[in-house]
Amino acid sequence: MHYRLALALALTWLCLACAGCSTLSPKDSAEATRILAEGKSTALTCEREDHCAIENRLSRAADSAIASSTAEAPKHAVWIVESGQEALHSRVSMIRAAQHSIDLQTYIFDEDDSARMIMRELIAAAKRGVKVRILIDQLSAFKSARTQVAVAGAHQNLDLKIYNPLFERGSLSNPLQYALASIAQFRTLNQRMHTKLLIVDDKLGLTGGRNYQDDYFDWSPSFNFLDRDILVAGPVVRRMSETFNVFWHSSRAKAMPELKDxxxxxxxxxxxxxxxxxxxxPDRVRAFQAASADVAALDDMYARMEIDTGDVQFIADLPAKHRRGPSAVRKQDPFSSELSQVIASTQSEIILQTPYLVLTNAAQRSFVALQDRAEPPRVIVSSNSLASTDNMLTYGMAYKYRRRYMRRLGFEMFELKPHPASVAFDVVAARSEKDSHVAIHAKSIVVDRTIAVVGTHNFDPRSQHYNTEAAVIVRDPKVAERVAHNMLRMMQPDNAWTIAPNRKALRKVDEAVLSGTEALPILDLWPSRYGTSYQFVPGPACPAPVSFKSPDFQKCYRLVGDFPEVNVVSLRWWLTRVITAMGAVTMPFL
Structure with missing residues (x-):
């Protein structure tokens, strides 16, 4: 029996390997091209020159910014998009305002309610006469190749490509294919397109952490992300379009007739x-669509959110990043170089928010340089707790290096609670279950309350070495203050725990032990990590939260342990301990 099972598995593996190595013939590809073209609808729902676009505050702001811009003095309008519902409305408003073109680039495009609704909006735009191009990374491009082909064949004005496909397939349909890819195409498997863009008519552009899935728009009843987008109107959007075009015409972006399945x-x-x-x-979708049809109400919302500014910079990795291994990524690469310069420019304060606090060696050196100054700036960091995170592996590594982050990099760290009291999350829209929770997915930096960076980069080794990323940099105190306010709100005591050193006696033991064991890639078995979680306790002597560096800290905060709200007998608790002890070898891929 065991022999037969082993033989069956071996044959299955061999079949998958052969399928992965076979090539697609030009004849089959040409036939597929013909079938796809003949199957596309050509019917149009609008004959107007503007393709029945719905003018709104966003499109008017874009026209105004472009009209008043010069090469020496560009003008832009900026919206910082925090809540999931605002993010969903922004995307629908952008799509409906399109007169000529829509370019969408993303890492994940699911088939749940929010994703299907957006896809139907895109197809409706194509039927109006708008040219729509969609580029999705292979690993999360719908649920199946069938959906991919159906979308690609929906209309003659809509084109779909899949980025960096393994085995020349649009979709990997079973775990064995992933297992084979991890052996046969490990480098390609890890080189993913994490860039997220939505561009309309070369004048409206949006980037940020959100993918196309219910979790990012407050529509999941069990788990949702707290994320952030930045929507920009003005001349910088042409730079976004240029980046999209480079990806679209890259040899790694494959149309349906180039994919075997x-x-x-x-x-x-x-x-x-x-x-x-x-x-x-369906009732939630109907309610949302009714609200999205109220252009005046949405214009009022966009007016409240809008910030008029001048110079806006867009930075992005290009597909050329995937021609190199991680050892070839140099400091002078445009994306990492710009981020390094932003961090190095800090004078008094830097606020960092990331879902996964696993920093590259280069990033750590940047923060060490800040701390080595005669008057080091304050460094405030917002991330997930073990109770809130969706990624135990990265949390285990952040926990492993907690002492280094606090002592050497000067971080004042705050970890999000799984059930925060006052964040931008719509419980009603989510139809939340009793045990539902949220996690940070936003990636942002604010320097001296004058520079804001919002984008897709997690500031981790994977973002640095393997994924392509994008971000917008705005040098404007109004924009920076808006982003800082939103990040600091997530760090308030009702939303986050404060990470601070252990009590003095244990802290000294931690310091002595961890100075040796922390550098071990495996067998780092010491159970305490120098810092732990505290909860602020307000009172007459403690009217407001203070830094852990304040002499009043201990009397104003209550110790709640390393992993609050995580049961010590849970798999999550024990796996994190194992990862902390044994998982450092995975650091380059996190």
């Missing part, structure tokens, strides 16, 4: 019909 499906079934299945929560 898509070609096979087209040859056997033609262009499949796009699913018209009912939404999971």
């Amino acid at each position: 898509a070609v096979s499906l087209l040859q056997t079934q033609g262009v499949p019909k796009l699913s018209d299945a009912a939404y999971e929560f």
